Amino acid sequence: MTDDTDLLAGLEALEGKLAQARASITRRFIGQEQVVDLALSALLCGGHGLLIGLPGLGKTRLVETLGTVMGLNTNRVQFTPDLMPADILGSEVLETASDGSRAFKFIEGPIFCQLLMADEINRASPRTQSALLQAMQERQVTVAGANRPLEPPFHVLATQNPIEQEGTYPLPEAQLDRFLVQIEVPYPDRDTERAILLATTGAAEEEAHAVFTPADLIEAQQMLRRMPVGEAVMEAILDLVRACRPDDPSASEVVRDTVAWGPGPRAAQALMLTVRARAMLQGRLAPDAGDVAAMAQPVLGHRMALNFAARARGDDLSALIARTVADVAQVKVAA
Numbered sequence: 172m173t174d175d176t177d178l179l180a181g182l183e184a185l186e187g188k189l190a191q192a193r194a195s196i197t198r199r200f201i202g203q204e205q206v207v208d209l210a211l212s213a214l215l216c217g218g219h220g221l222l223i224g225l226p227g228l229g230k231t232r233l234v235e236t237l238g239t240v241m242g243l244n245t246n247r248v249q250f251t252p253d254l255m256p257a258d259i260l261g262s263e264v265l266e267t268a269s270d271g272s273r274a275f276k277f278i279e280g281p282i283f284c285q286l287l288m289a290d291e292i293n294r295a296s297p298r299t300q301s302a303l304l305q306a307m308q309e310r311q312v313t314v315a316g317a318n319r320p321l322e323p324p325f326h327v328l329a330t331q332n333p334i335e336q337e338g339t340y341p342l343p344e345a346q347l348d349r350f351l352v353q354i355e356v357p358y359p360d361r362d363t364e365r366a367i368l369l370a371t372t373g374a375a376e377e378e379a380h381a382v383f384t385p386a387d388l389i390e391a392q393q394m395l396r397r398m399p400v401g402e403a404v405m406e407a408i409l410d411l412v413r414a415c416r417p418d419d420p421s422a423s424e425v426v427r428d429t430v431a432w433g434p435g436p437r438a439a440q441a442l443m444l445t446v447r448a449r450a451m452l453q454g455r456l457a458p459d460a461g462d463v464a465a466m467a468q469p470v471l472g473h474r475m476a477l478n479f480a481a482r483a484r485g486d487d488l489s490a491l492i493a494r495t496v497a498d499v500a501q502v503k504v505a506a
Contacts, residue, residue: 178394178397178398179456181390181394182394182398182451182456185391185394185451186451186454188382188383188387189211189451189452191382192211192240192241192382192383193207193208193211193452195236195240195379195380195382196211196233196236196237196240196379198370198377198379199232199236199376199377199378199379200229200232200233200236201359201363201366201367201370202359202360202362202363202366202367203229203233203356203357203359203363206222206233206354206355206356207233208449208452209352209354209469210222210233210234210237210328210354211237211448211452212351212352212445212448212449212452212466213326213328213351213352213354214237214241214324214326214388215388215391215392215395215448215451215452216351216392216395216441216444216445216447216448217324217326217392217444218326218350218351218352218441218444219307219326219327219328219329219349219350219351220326220327220328220329220350220351220352220353220354221292221328221329221330221331221347221350221352221353221354221473222234222328222329222330222331222354222356223330223331223333223353223354223355223356224330224332224333224355224356224357225332225333225356225358226332228356228357228358228359229356230330230356231247231288231290231330233356234247234286234288234328234330235247235288236379237286237328238286238288239379239380239381240379240380240381240382240383241286241381241382241383241385241388242381242382242383242384242385242387242388243284243285243286243324243326243385243388244284244285244286244322244385245284245285245286245287245288246281246282246283246284246286246287246288247281247287247288247290248281248282248287248288248289248290249290249291250289250290250291250292250293250294250295250299251291251294251295252294252295252296254295254296254299255298255299256298256299256301256302257280258280258299259280259281259282259299259302259303260280260282260302260306260312260314261277261278261279261280261282261283261312261314262277262278262280262314262315263275263276263277263278263314263315264276264278275315277314277315277317277319282302282303282306282312282321283319283321283322284322284325285322285323285324285325285326285385286326286327286328287325287326287327287328288328288329288330289303289327289328289329289330290329290330291330291331291332292329292330292331292342293331293332293339293340293341293342294339294340295340296340297340297343300340300342300343300346301346303327303346304345304346304349306321306325306327307327307346307349307350308349310323310325323385323389324385324388324389324392327350329350344432344476347473347474348435348437348473348474350473351441351444351445351470352441352445352466352469352470353469353472353473354469355469395444395447395448395451396444396447398447398450398451398456398457398458399456399457400443400446400447400457400458401457401458401459403460404446404457404458404459404460404462404463405443407460407463407499408439408442408443408446408463409439410499411442411463411467411471411495411496411499412433412434412436412438412439412442412471414426414495414498414499415430415433415434415438415471415475415492415495416430416432416433416434417430417431417432417433419433423495423498425491425494425495426491426495428480428481429477429478429480429481429486429491430475430476430477430478430481430491431476431477431478431479432475432476433474433475434470434471434474434475435474437474438470438471438474441470442463442466442467442470445462445466445469445470446458446462446463446466449462449465449466450462460500463496464496464500467492467493467495467496468489468492468493471492472488472489472492475488475492476488477491
């Protein structure tokens with residue numbers, strides 16, 4: 172009972188801080204509440220996020236604001252074709268002391284931070300992209316045979332431009348799978364764009380301020396993992412993930428005909444975490460089936476691929492995921 176009481180009190184206190192954080196972020200990143208909530212969800216879950224959007228939609232501004240509001244030490248790397256792994260991880264240099272002795276000294280790269288912004292990540296070569304794999308999964312890097320831990324909490328928020336494909340290197344599936352969520356950043360509507368014009372072209376702009384500290388964020392991440400998930404929600408997650416695999420008996424004919432490969436167990440783990448984060452951001456003490464449906468696209472969209480025939484027909488993966496969510500819900504109701 173004491174643990175439940177402590178969790179309830181902690182969630183109620185966290186709700187107020189999250190409301191302050193969201194308000195501070197949306198003063199600088201205007202009118203994209205769903206994008207802000209998904210980015211916050213990635214941090215609350217201790218994961219990484221991939222932001223996909225056209226140039227000028229505020230992706231960089233969002234990451235910078237998140238770093239300030241969450242109190243994180245932030246570095247930014249502009250990915251280019253000539254970027255090398257050592258430019259991200261760091262390297263050892265031979266240093267000569269005043270007495271003439273020489274020794275190798277490790278110079279930390281920009282990855283040694285708490286929030287790394289990987290700008291236009293698909294512009295770097297696969298060799299450089301792979302430099303992030305160990306850091307994203309294990310929160311450490313290996314340089315010159317030595318394992319070097321990264322300061323917790325460690326997060327990567329990467330951006331990608333969906334239209335400029337010349338001179339880019341698509342992210343491999345293994346790296347995409349390490350992003351907890353894929354966040355689509357759309358065009359703003361007319362009223363939002365008007366508000367952006369008024370807020371950003373005057374004499375002064377809104378400034379973000381720190382609401383969290385790194386210790387606060389770590390505490391929130393631990394609290395999120397203590398949030399209960401009902402058996403019905405867990406079953407809905409398993410049903411949905413398995414229904415998206417073309418070789419699973421529960422998959423529909425449409426999935427079998429259009430999907431080359433489906434999501435693995437990491438997708439189910441991501442849903443278990445993100446549905447809790449969504450409930451937490453909305454001030455609820457436990458997630459429900461609606462949270463599973465809402466998080467399906469951000470969690471599954473980059474963990475599935477259409478087969479050649481489906482791509483040739485112009486099939487849409489987002490529509491397929493939405494249809495699968497609806498089919499799974501109908502089966503549940505019928506049962």
